[in-house]
Amino acid sequence: xxxxxxxxxxxxxxxxxxxxxxxxxxxxxxxxxxxxxxxxxxxxxxxxxxxxxxxxxxxxxxxxxxxxxxxxxxxxxxxxxxxxxxxxxxxxxxxxxxxxxxxxxxxxxxxxxxxxxxxxxxxxxxxxxxxxxxxxxxxxxxxxxxxxxxxxxxxxxxxxxxxxxxxxxxxxxxxxxxxxxxxxxxxxxxxxxxxxxxxxxxxxxxxxxxxxxxxxxxxxxxxxxxxxxxxxxxxxxxxxxxxxxxxxxxxxxx
Amino acid sequence: xxxxxxxxxxxxxxxxxxxxxxxxxxxxxxxxxxxxxxxxxxxxxxxxxxxxxxxxxxxxxxxxxxxxxxxxxxxxxxxxxxxxxxxxxxxxxxxxxxxxxxxxxxxxxxxxxxxxxxxxxxxxxxxxxxxxxxxxxxxxxxxxxxxxxxxxxxxxxxxxxxxxxxxxxxxxxxxxxxxxxxxxxxxxxxxxxxxxxxxxxxxxxxxxxxxxxxxxxxxxxxxxxxxxxxxxxxxxxxxxxxxxxxxxxxxxxxxxxxxxxxxxxxxxxxxxxxxxxxxxxxxxxxxxxxxxxxxxxxxxxxxxxxxxxxxxxxxxxxxxxxxxxxxxxxxxxxxxxxxxxxxxxxx
Numbered sequence: 126x127x128x129x130x131x132x133x134x135x136x137x138x139x140x141x142x143x144x145x146x147x148x149x150x151x152x153x154x155x156x157x158x159x160x161x162x163x164x165x166x167x168x169x170x171x172x173x174x175x176x177x178x179x180x181x182x183x184x185x186x187x188x189x190x191x192x193x194x195x196x197x198x199x200x201x202x203x204x205x206x207x208x209x210x211x212x213x214x215x216x217x218x219x220x221x222x223x224x225x226x227x228x229x230x231x232x233x234x235x236x237x238x239x240x241x242x243x244x245x246x247x248x249x250x251x252x253x254x255x256x257x258x259x260x261x262x263x264x265x266x267x268x269x270x271x272x273x274x275x276x277x278x279x280x281x282x283x284x285x286x287x288x289x290x291x292x293x294x295x296x297x298x299x300x301x302x303x304x305x306x307x308x309x310x311x312x313x314x315x316x317x318x319x320x321x322x323x324x325x326x327x328x329x330x331x332x333x334x335x336x337x338x339x340x341x342x343x344x345x346x347x348x349x350x351x352x353x354x355x356x357x358x359x360x361x362x363x364x365x366x367x368x369x370x371x372x373x374x375x376x377x378x379x
Numbered sequence: 380x381x382x383x384x385x386x387x388x389x390x391x392x393x394x395x396x397x398x399x400x401x402x403x404x405x406x407x408x409x410x411x412x413x414x415x416x417x418x419x420x421x422x423x424x425x426x427x428x429x430x431x432x433x434x435x436x437x438x439x440x441x442x443x444x445x446x447x448x449x450x451x452x453x454x455x456x457x458x459x460x461x462x463x464x465x466x467x468x469x470x471x472x473x474x475x476x477x478x479x480x481x482x483x484x485x486x487x488x489x490x491x492x493x494x495x496x497x498x499x500x501x502x503x504x505x506x507x508x509x510x511x512x513x514x515x516x517x518x519x520x521x522x523x524x525x526x527x528x529x530x531x532x533x534x535x536x537x538x539x540x541x542x543x544x545x546x547x548x549x550x551x552x553x554x555x556x557x558x559x560x561x562x563x564x565x566x567x568x569x570x571x572x573x574x575x576x577x578x579x580x581x582x583x584x585x586x587x588x589x590x591x592x593x594x595x596x597x598x599x600x601x602x603x604x605x606x607x608x609x610x611x612x613x614x615x616x617x618x619x620x621x622x623x624x625x626x627x628x629x630x631x632x633x634x635x636x637x638x639x640x641x642x643x644x645x646x647x648x649x650x651x652x653x654x655x656x657x658x659x660x661x662x663x664x665x666x667x668x669x670x671x672x673x674x675x676x677x678x679x680x681x682x683x684x685x686x687x688x689x690x691x692x693x694x695x696x697x698x699x700x701x702x703x704x705x706x707x708x709x710x711x712x713x714x715x716x717x718x719x720x721x722x723x724x725x726x
Contacts (some may be wrong), residue, residue: 242384277571
């Protein structure tokens with residue numbers, strides 16, 4: 126893969142997005158390297174989804190600058206979309222299409238990419254090829270959704286809370302798929318509010334709160350920055366980092 | 380271009396839409412079975428009027444028996460005795476077209492607003508006067524002519540087919556789009572390199588493919604089972620059906636261009652469909668509306684479609700002779716479509 130932008134897969138500077146009086150994103154900046162798995166971590170309402178949707182070109186920021194793969198949304202949208210894989214948080218795929226039909230549909234939008242059969246194998250849904258989407262389990266639906274995002278052999282994969290609501294086994298299965306995508310040189314940006322997910326998958330994480338990054342580093346470094354664990358038996362986690370920074374729990378119910 | 384086992388996006392999008400339609404049994408019922416059930420019911424409720432007897436009520440009173448005897452003689456009259464209290468109800472429900480009150484002379488009770496009742500008065504009056512000894516100056520000879528396609532059901536079926544075309548176009552397209560929007564599927568597709576024009580084109584294309592069975596099944600049933608005539612050319616029929624579906628597809632697109640909930644789209648579509656159901660002459664001739672509202676009635680796309688279908692099917696009209704109707708359909712096809720494209724909400 127050629128490096129046309131100094132190893133930067135995508136970056137944004139000074140992003141601002143307001144909804145009426147609410148400031149969802151407040152001057153946020155990020156730069157993610159090629160081949161990196163980067164996590165946006167934060168509670169609900171922190172601005173993670175707004176940020177990722179601005180990067181995906183689905184939302185226009187009120188202020189700030191976005192560049193993905195050296196291209197810009199206002200000039201190169203179609204070329205850019207051919208090279209990105211996007212999975213949205215709330216998408217429900219059509220109930221009455223089969224797994225294969227759904228994948229074929231998404232595959233048809235891309236000028237390059239894998240065969241549908243390969244995609245099915247990658248996400249371990251070969252056995253469900255002829256099943257209606259409505260008959261799939263939550264984990265299977267999510268894997269199909271990721272397969273649709275992988276249909277064009279993207280350079281960058283954007284995933285918004287890919288494992289929310291899944292059982293532990295389904296989550297691990299999805300992590301495996303993402304790790305294989307990275308092994309092939311892909312770049313991933315994912316949002317999550319699961320600490321363990323960020324620790325397992327991400328090279329670096331940005332902890333987002335109230336529309337801005339309050340900490341950014343490798344998970345291990347962030348945890349180490351806490352200093353000595355207060356309790357011997359307790360292993361430091363990103364949850365502790367967030368608490369130390371904000372005095373609140375990451376998954377606190379609002 | 381290699382697409383990894385997939386076809387062109389327009390093909391895949393159209394196939395996806397068609398599969399969704401054919402996997403929805405309710406949609407098939409409304410499109411195929413409903414027009415047939417409706418025609419059968421109408422054929423039974425409104426039999427060919429030529430041999431329908433005149434239903435006459437005779438008030439139960441002194442002299443009723445002799446009146447009954449006279450009326451029974453006439454082959455075209457079915458008389459029955461009614462008690463005075465039941466008269467109003469029998470007239471209202473159409474159980475009898477007229478009530479004869481015995482007397483010298485007798486009294487006729489009927490509603491002059493009903494054509495059947497006015498005819499019944501002539502028939503009864505004629506029978507009674509003849510029995511009373513009226514001499515005829517002459518007797519005309521009747522030549523009975525049965526014009527094919529003059530039955531109500533022959534006239535109704537093309538109207539039902541037209542209504543089906545419009546309903547499927549507007550409801551079908553509007554609902555599928557709003558559903559995709561609600562499920563964030565529209566947003567997901569826009570996040571992919573899919574061309575937006577491909578999506579909209581596929582909606583219309585899938586609708587066109589669905590049109591074939593939707594028009595063919597009721598018309599074939601009508602022709603071969605009910606005996607509805609088919610005077611026009613198949614090409615003209617196809618042209619008119621496609622024009623009707625394309626035209627109202629634009630309306631469906633416009634209705635769905637902003638709506639985010641089923642409640643919103645249901646209200647919107649009902650608002651569009653209801654005036655057409657009432658005013659477009661599906662069940663009774665649109666010419667019955669007063670002249671003041673005729674411009675409005677004639678401008679409705681369903682009126683233009685139903686008139687065109689009847690002209691082609693029942694009269695064998697050429698496309699040139701229905702150019703006015705086709706122009707109305709074209710206008711409805713273009714204007715809402717252009718507006719829809721401008722205001723369409725993809726998220």
